[in-house]
Amino acid sequence: MRWWCSAQSIAWDWTWRPYIGVWILVALMAAGYVWLSRAETDARTDATNGRGWLFWLGLFLFWAALDWPLGALGGGYLASAHMLQFLLVGLVAPVLLELGLPASAFARLAGRPAALRVVRFLTNPLMALIIFNSVLVITHHPRIIDAWMPTQLGSFGIDALWFFAGLVFWWPVVCPVPERPRFPDLARMGYLFGNTIIAGFLALILVFADLPVYGVYELAPPTGWLTSREDQQIAGILMKVGGALILWTAMSVIFFRWYRRENPEPDVTSAGPPPSHAGARG
Amino acid sequence: MRRAVRAALALAAVGGGGCDAGPERGTEDGVAPPVVRAEPVVGTVMPAAGAAAEFVLADTHGRPYDFLEETRGSVAMLFFGFTNCPDVCPVHLANLAAVLDQLPSRISRQVTVVFVTVDPERDTPERVREWLDGFDRDFVGLIGDAERVHDIQLGLGLPPAVVRRDGEGAVDVGHASHVMVFSRERDRRWVYPFGTRQSDWARDIPRLVEGVPTATAEES
Numbered sequence: 001m002r003w004w005c006s007a008q009s010i011a012w013d014w015t016w017r018p019y020i021g022v023w024i025l026v027a028l029m030a031a032g033y034v035w036l037s038r039a040e041t042d043a044r045t046d047a048t049n050g051r052g053w054l055f056w057l058g059l060f061l062f063w064a065a066l067d068w069p070l071g072a073l074g075g076g077y078l079a080s081a082h083m084l085q086f087l088l089v090g091l092v093a094p095v096l097l098e099l100g101l102p103a104s105a106f107a108r109l110a111g112r113p114a115a116l117r118v119v120r121f122l123t124n125p126l127m128a129l130i131i132f133n134s135v136l137v138i139t140h141h142p143r144i145i146d147a148w149m150p151t152q153l154g155s156f157g158i159d160a161l162w163f164f165a166g167l168v169f170w171w172p173v174v175c176p177v178p179e180r181p182r183f184p185d186l187a188r189m190g191y192l193f194g195n196t197i198i199a200g201f202l203a204l205i206l207v208f209a210d211l212p213v214y215g216v217y218e219l220a221p222p223t224g225w226l227t228s229r230e231d232q233q234i235a236g237i238l239m240k241v242g243g244a245l246i247l248w249t250a251m252s253v254i255f256f257r258w259y260r261r262e263n264p265e266p267d268v269t270s271a272g273p274p275p276s277h278a279g280a281r282g
Numbered sequence: 283m284r285r286a287v288r289a290a291l292a293l294a295a296v297g298g299g300g301c302d303a304g305p306e307r308g309t310e311d312g313v314a315p316p317v318v319r320a321e322p323v324v325g326t327v328m329p330a331a332g333a334a335a336e337f338v339l340a341d342t343h344g345r346p347y348d349f350l351e352e353t354r355g356s357v358a359m360l361f362f363g364f365t366n367c368p369d370v371c372p373v374h375l376a377n378l379a380a381v382l383d384q385l386p387s388r389i390s391r392q393v394t395v396v397f398v399t400v401d402p403e404r405d406t407p408e409r410v411r412e413w414l415d416g417f418d419r420d421f422v423g424l425i426g427d428a429e430r431v432h433d434i435q436l437g438l439g440l441p442p443a444v445v446r447r448d449g450e451g452a453v454d455v456g457h458a459s460h461v462m463v464f465s466r467e468r469d470r471r472w473v474y475p476f477g478t479r480q481s482d483w484a485r486d487i488p489r490l491v492e493g494v495p496t497a498t499a500e501e502s
Contacts, residue, residue: 011368210384211480218479221369222376228480229380 005066006155007076011221014069021156022066029059029097036105055100062093066159075155078226079206079217080234082149086139087242089159094166095250098174123171125183125191133198135165140202146215169195173250185258192247192254199243206236320497321489324482325463325472327496334437335464339398339426342411347424349396350468356394357490358464362435362443362457364401365413370459370476372417378461379417381483392466392491396422400431400443400457438462440473463490472496 003021033055064070065088073081109116121127138144139158148154172183172191183191205213212218212228226234341347349358359378363371375397382390397414399405402425410423426434428445435442435458443457459476472490474482489496 009369211381211484215477215479218377219373219477222372227376227380 002152004152004156004159005068005071005075006152007150007216007220009221012073012077012223017068017072019067019071021152022063022071026059026063029062033059033101036102039102039104051100052102053100054096058093058096058100061088061096062163065089065093073223076149076216077220077223078231078235079214079228080226080231080238082145082217083235083238084242085159086162087238087246090135090162090166091169091243091246094163095170095174098167098170119171122168125172125187128168128172129191129194132165132169132195135161136199136202142213142215149216173254185254188254189251192251196244196247199239203236203240203243206239207233208236320495323472323486323489323496324478325474325486325496328439328462328471328473330469331438331464331471334434334439335468337430337434337437339424339430339434340407342407342414342423342425344407347422349424352422353394353396353464355466356392357466357487359393359395360398360438360462360464361396361460362398362400362431362440364399364443364455364457365405365409366401366453367455367457370457374459374461374476374478375414375417375421377478377480377483379421381480381487382418384484385487389488389491393487394422395420396424398424398426398431398434400428400435401445401453401455402426402428402431403445404453465490466493470496 001020002017004019005022037052065074065085070081070085074085075082109119122131139161144158148158173188175183209232212232214232217231218228336350338346338348349360361371361374363374365371375395378395382393382395395418397410399410405425407423407425410425414421414423432442440458440460440462443455446454448454460473461478463472463474465471474486486496
């Protein structure tokens with residue numbers, strides 16, 4: 001049994017094979033969440049403001065991205081599956097996990113000044129932007145992919161970098177620490193938009209390259225579904241469209257919340273009839 | 283990494299003057315000889331095949347196919363494999379098909395890809411044709427009896443394929459994963475290992491077709 005997915009030169013088949021490292025990691029995250037939630041329940045407070053389901057959804061997607069079959073396909077057969085893994089591990093799961101964690105998890109940081117300083121440094125919007133995009137470029141560089149994906153440790157390293165970068169990236173947007181002033185809405189939208197630019201360039205390279213970029217997928221045992229070029233083009237489209245969909249969805253949510261806050265609806269229950277009504281039939 | 287090292291070695295060999303008559307080297311009468319620069323290729327140079335390449339097998343239409351005669355004037359790419367191969371064979375052929383599809387037709391039409399099955403018991407002519415058509419309809423498929431194919435591989439310096447069948451019908455095939463490339467003049471040949479990328483083929487095929495002198499790390 002293998003502990004993490006990686007490229008193997010064996011023909012693809014649909015035989016189920018779990019990755020023990022993924023299961024252990026997911027179990028630890030679930031156990032940590034339950035422990036934090038119980039601490040909150042003792043204090044008779046709503047642990048997650050009703051958003052605990054987001055954590056479980058995020059954890060499920062994290063597991064689905066890394067375990068068989070998507071983990072195996074992305075590990076060594078299809079660049080498109082690898083890109084789907086990136087979207088789930090690096091973009092979708094982190095924001096759901098951050099939104100779903102109980103407030104106490106973040107409040108604990110306030111009591112640890114050294115940890116808070118590190119978190120503040122890493123999640124400064126400019127630093128987060130640099131970290132996320134650096135990880136994006138490095139982990140999609142052909143030499144890194146071709147050198148790291150054939151080993152379990154290398155493949156784990158890429159997944160770990162994606163997840164770390166995703167947590168850092170979403171932090172200024174979600175801003176789960178009450179002690180830290182919230183990043184202004186318009187700036188958050190600009191920050192999200194800024195993070196679509198480099199990913200867009202990378203996606204275009206994948207879509208329009210004449211030849212396969214990644215040797216590990218070009219030379220992988222074929223699944224019979226796609227040519228290596230089609231696979232790479234789908235990977236590029238996923239990065240462009242999938243990534244943009246996630247970030248633009250977040251931008252839309254922020255925009256409409258900001259709009260509602262700036263333009264509150266009048267409270268019709270306390271107001272009397274309009275003056276024109278009073279004398280209209282008089 | 284190994285390919286990069288080989289390319290670097292080949293480049294070093296070229297740069298070191300092993301295969302390069304550089305322009306700074308004048309002759310006694312002061313006229314510089316024409317520059318003939320050897321280009322590095324991924325393939326490893328092998329001795330000319332000689333009579334070993336003179337073989338006739340049946341093509342997928344049942345007609346005799348004289349390898350030397352039929353591929354005369356083109357760069358021939360010869361590969362021994364089997365249609366049930368889950369990895370090496372389809373990857374090699376898919377990569378060749380993809381690159382030939384992208385190269386200018388003046389280059390690609392001077393390349394003949396010939397596939398010889400090492401598993402004639404399962405690979406019927408119809409099966410081979412259908413499988414090759416999935417890559418490129420111009421690929422040639424050849425079928426011969428196992429002993430003849432064994433001898434051809436030996437003669438060409440390739441390890442002959444081994445086909446093992448157990449009592450339950452499972453078939454295990456081991457075969458050379460190289461593509462053997464013959465120059466148009468048949469005076470040179472190269473072997474390209476599994477792991478040759480489309481980018482390698484896209485760079486090397488025009489050089490091989492145009493007869494550019496080539497160098498490999500092995501020559502340095």
